[in-house]
Amino acid sequence: MVTDYLLQIRTVQPTGPYHLIGSSFGGLLAQAIAARLRDQDEEVALLGVLDAYPGGVGRFVTSEERPPDTGTGPDGADERERAMPADMDAVRMGVDDRLRASMEKVVRNAAAFVPDHTPPPYPGDLLLFVATEDRPAQLPVPEAVDSWRPYIAGDITVHELPVGHYDMFQPEPAARIARAVTAALEVPADV
Structure with missing residues (x-):
């Protein structure tokens, strides 16, 4: 699946930098695609994951x-x-x-x-959005965040959203996600 998605992405954009964001199961795919791109010496400028975790993706x-x-x-x-x-x-x-x-x-x-699925190691940073309401009992927020640490070599920036897994794309949380992604994409001006 990762190979197929990567071929589709490269049809549209043959080289990086790439900006990848995935939600739920798509978050696991985005992370795996980012790892594959980095293995191919491509730049991944942003990897974002919305409420997806190794071993579980919310409440499928x-x-x-x-x-x-x-x-x-x-x-x-x-x-x-x-x-x-x-x-x-x-x-x-x-x-x-x-x-x-x-x-x-x-x-x-x-x-x-x-x-x-075991995520491949990814040498970059992760922008992680965590839905904090109605969480599965076996995956509280701290454990959800920590579940990524063995697979992410860079920093993990966490944004907690006070909504359920299936409400992340409602207007208010979606706006918060958009602001955080925009901030992560901004390039600081040279001083």
């Missing part, structure tokens, strides 16, 4: 976590559909069943891949 819902289909609830939605995470609401609304099924399959496949 797998088929094991979803309740069995118990029929249609009072609001017309079946029980499994109502159990989908909040970020899948957009998938339920305004798209056909085939696309929704494909999106759900991607989420389940990513969830199955993550526990066995």
